[in-house]
Each structure stands twice: as C-alpha cells, then as structure tokens.
Amino acid sequence: PHDSVIGVGKEMVVRKFLTQLPAKFEVATGGTMLCGVYVEIDERTRRATTIQRLRLPCEEA
DSSP states (O other), rough: OSSEEEEEHHHHHHHHHHHHOOOOOOOOOOOOEEEEOOOOTTTTOOOOOEEEEEEEEEOOO
16 A cells, blocks of 8 residues: 555554554555666666656556
C-alpha cells in the first residue's frame, strides 16, 4: 500500500517510534505502488547522467 511505511499502517509505526513500546503491526490496506529510481551512468566518469523517479501503480491480481 502506498500510504504506509513498508506495508504497515503509518500511524502504528509513528506511535511505536514515539513511545518506544512494543506494538503489533498490521498490514496496511489500499492501492499498491512500485517505487524506484532509474539511473543512467557515464561509463567513463562513473557519474550519473540521468536520474528519474519511478512510481507505478500495480494492479491487484
């Protein structure tokens, strides 16, 4: 789910972080997204020439 922290409801993660108490995490619900980065690198200089953010919606099977 794209409105989560690594698939867990963000409210639960923030509460655990702030209280430092053990908490049971539940899997978040909602739309799924594939996020990543596309990088082109110059072989001679080994520096990035293009950096593009990727955010693609995934269809549920």
